Amino acid sequence: MKKVITYGTYDLLHEGHINLLKRARALGDYLIVGLSTDEFNALKHKEAFLPYAQRKIVLESIKYVDEVIPEENWEQKISDIKNNEVDVFVMGDDWNGKFDELKEFCEVVYLPRTPIISTTRLKEDIVNKVKK
Ligand code: C2G
Numbered sequence: 001m002k003k004v005i006t007y008g009t010y011d012l013l014h015e016g017h018i019n020l021l022k023r024a025r026a027l028g029d030y031l032i033v034g035l036s037t038d039e040f041n042a043l044k045h046k047e048a049f050l051p052y053a054q055r056k057i058v059l060e061s062i063k064y065v066d067e068v069i070p071e072e073n074w075e076q077k078i079s080d081i082k083n084n085e086v087d088v089f090v091m092g093d094d095w096n097g098k099f100d101e102l103k104e105f106c107e108v109v110y111l112p113r114t115p116i117i118s119t120t121r122l123k124e125d126i127v128n129k130v131k132k
Contacts, residue, residue, distance in 0.1 A: 002028035004088045005080060007071050009036045010055050011048035012122050016092075016114035018062070023111050024090040025064035032084055033059055034071035043073070049123065081105045 006024045010017055010033070025031040036044065037052050048055060052070070059068050069080065081089065081102065089102050093110040102108050 001030055002088070003030045003032065003084060003086045004028040004090055005032045005034060005077075005084065005086045006090045007034035007036070007077070008091075009041055009044075009046060009048050009119070010059055011050055012119045013058055014117050014119065014122060016117045018064075019114045020090075020092055020111060021062060021064040024088075024109075025066075027088050027090060027109060030066045031064055032067045032069060032080075032086065033065055034076070034080060035059060035068050036071045040070075040072050049119075077102060078105055 004024050004027050006020065008017070008020075021031065021033070035052065035056055036046075036048075038048065041048050050058075056068050059065050069084075077089070077099065080086065082105065086106050088107045088109055089099060090109045090111060091099060092113040094113050096110045099108055
């Protein structure tokens, strides 16, 4: 079984997230998502609109996702890859090159981001709509 792993906040799920998960899953037979905890998001200077528990429920309902584990720090990727016998690490190419050190442990694939859409933009659009 070829196992794939990817990481992210996956807040306010949108097409860009789904496109990434779909393509990541297609690279193997089993997809694990390391979902950023609220505490780790604080380290990323990122505040999710939805708490971890809700983001986890949403991710686990997606047909491309086989397992969700907590992402609590930057350093856990190597142990996650080893402990889960991961063959492929995938991220969107906004992270291009940032995780090349993982090439020692598995294949590293950066996939083109879906243009335009982002959680930040969604939040801005919602605020602007409500103001009208
Ligand atoms: N993504 C994408 N296209 C978009 C938006 C996001 O392909 N329009 C991808 C990102 O490249 C990432 C994944 O969807 O691979 C999740 O995006 P985020 O939730 O924004 O993840 P991020 O905050 O970048 O966290 O250790 C890695 C970090 O946890 C990544």
